[in-house]
Amino acid sequence: MFIDCHAHAYRKQPPAYSFSTAEQVIERYDALGIEKGALLPIVSPEIYLPQANEDILDMVEQYPDRFFAFCNIDPRALTNSPDAPLGDLLRYYKDRGCRGLGEVMPNLPVMHPLVQNLFKHAEAVGLPVTTDGSDQLTGDFGLYDDPGLPQLEHTLQRFPDLVFLGHGPLFWSEIARLETPGERCIIFGPRGGQVGRLPQGPVQEEGVVPKLMRRYPNLYGDLSDGTAYNAIARDPEYGPRFLTEFQDRLLFGTDLCFPTMPVPLVDLLQDWRETGKISEQVFRKIARENAIRLFHLE
Numbered sequence: 001m002f003i004d005c006h007a008h009a010y011r012k013q014p015p016a017y018s019f020s021t022a023e024q025v026i027e028r029y030d031a032l033g034i035e036k037g038a039l040l041p042i043v044s045p046e047i048y049l050p051q052a053n054e055d056i057l058d059m060v061e062q063y064p065d066r067f068f069a070f071c072n073i074d075p076r077a078l079t080n081s082p083d084a085p086l087g088d089l090l091r092y093y094k095d096r097g098c099r100g101l102g103e104v105m106p107n108l109p110v111m112h113p114l115v116q117n118l119f120k121h122a123e124a125v126g127l128p129v130t131t132d133g134s135d136q137l138t139g140d141f142g143l144y145d146d147p148g149l150p151q152l153e154h155t156l157q158r159f160p161d162l163v164f165l166g167h168g169p170l171f172w173s174e175i176a177r178l179e180t181p182g183e184r185c186i187i188f189g190p191r192g193g194q195v196g197r198l199p200q201g202p203v204q205e206e207g208v209v210p211k212l213m214r215r216y217p218n219l220y221g222d223l224s225d226g227t228a229y230n231a232i233a234r235d236p237e238y239g240p241r242f243l244t245e246f247q248d249r250l251l252f253g254t255d256l257c258f259p260t261m262p263v264p265l266v267d268l269l270q271d272w273r274e275t276g277k278i279s280e281q282v283f284r285k286i287a288r289e290n291a292i293r294l295f296h297l298e
Contacts, residue, residue, distance in 0.1 A: 002266065003291040004029070004037025006103070006130060006167065006224035006253035009067075011055050017048065018258040022059040025256055026066050032266050035288070036065065037254070038295070040103045040130065041072040047105060047141035050074070053093055060097065068295060070130070071098040074106055075114040082113035087121035094125055099295040102130030103167070105142045110151035115143060119155060123162035128294060130222055133170030135185040142168065147181045148208050149174060156216040163294065165251070166209065167222035172231035173199050174207040175242065186227075198230045203238040213246050220294070221246060223286070224253025229265050240277040247282045251290050 009022045020028070022039075029037065039059060041051040053071045060069045071093035078084040090101065101122050108115050110133075122129050134142035145151045149171070156164060166172070173184045176199060186196035209231075213219050222228065232239035243250060254263045273283040292298055 001287060002032070002034040002252050003288040003297070004034050004224070004254050004256075005165070005251040005291050005295075006222055007037045007039055007256040008042065009039050009056075009059055009256075010051065011058060014049065020256055020259050022063055022067070024259040026063065028254075028256060028259065028261075028263075029066065032254075032263055034254070036067060036297075037256075038070050038100065038291075039067050040070040040100075042103065043072045043074050044104075044106045044141055046107045053098070057096060057098075068297065069093075069096075069098045070100040070102050071127075072102060072104065073118060075104075075108065075112075075118040076106065080114070082117045084114075084117060085121075086118055087125055090121055090125040090127055094127060098127070099297075100128040100130060100165075102165070103132055104129060105132040107134060107137060107141055107144065109137070109144045110155055116155070116158070119159050119162055123159040128163035128165060128220070130165040130167055132168040133185070134187070135170060135181065136187055140185070140187050142170065142185075145170060147174075147178060147184065149212065153208075153212060153216075156212070156219055160216075160218055163218055163220055165220045165222040167224065167228070167253075167255075169196075169198065169227040171209065172227045175209045175231040176203040176207045176235075176238075177205040178207065198227060200230075200234055202235040210242060210245070213249065217249075220249040220251065220290075222253050223250055223265060224255035226262075226264075228253070229268065233264075233268055236277070240272055243272075243278050243286060244282050247285045248290065250286045251294070252287050 043050045060067045132142040134140040189195040272278045
């Protein structure tokens with residue numbers, strides 16, 4: 001029923017965090033009614049030990065009916081310069097079946113020349129890009145942007161043929177007008193774990209995310225993880241309208257990181273379909289058809 005645009009897995013259990021193995025992801029997929037999903041490698045040391053793209057390709061080769069691959073390249077790779085020939089790497093991995101680039105999340109500004117170089121090559125090679133973001137520089141992971149996401153907007157302007165999948169709290173918090181800038185992100189706490197809060201309550205005034213999606217057809221929405229769920233579920237009247245308006249550019253996802261990670265989006269989408277809040281057509285597009293089209297799965 002569903003196709004997952006965003007999941008993580010390791011061939012072998014890593015030494016920290018409880019990331020899933022491929023087999024554990026498949027077990028969750030079977031329980032949730034997910035046909036197949038994208039595996040995104042983690043290469044940024046700000047969040048974890050770098051993962052090889054080859055690990056992802058090995059798991060996809062082992063379970064080709066259940067997974068498809070993303071590749072991931074740190075923008076500091078090769079020469080740590082804005083002239084680095086990252087397109088050579090991206091073409092190599094696209095030729096080996098990778099359907100996207102991500103999850104891109106070094107703790108650099110979105111408009112940093114190294115990051116823009118990566119986006120330039122992704123556009124040229126024809127790979128959609130999934131990123132994560134932060135409202136901090138240092139002490140966190142994810143690409144930095146300012147309130148209102150001006151760096152994202154400039155990127156969409158500079159690379160109109162680059163499909164950009166918005167993901168994570170920095171992006172989804174701005175579905176509505178912010179109450180405070182600090183509610184844009186969840187960050188590492190000084191005594192371990194993460195601290196912060198997500199916006200709550202009905203959408204009184206739209207934020208920049210729907211405005212950017214109306215203006216830039218290359219901006220898509222990755223609905224994986226709890227921040228996207230919170231963005232659309234916080235207002236049961238606005239959420240279905242948002243899904244309906246942008247039905248052609250929203251993709252179901254899980255962001256599975258550990259075997260027992262909750263995925264409330266499954267029940268929410270099914271409930272909204274059954275109660276008529278969204279149509280069967282909207283449900284099908286978000287659940288699977290947009291992913292099939294964007295990632296050329298058929």
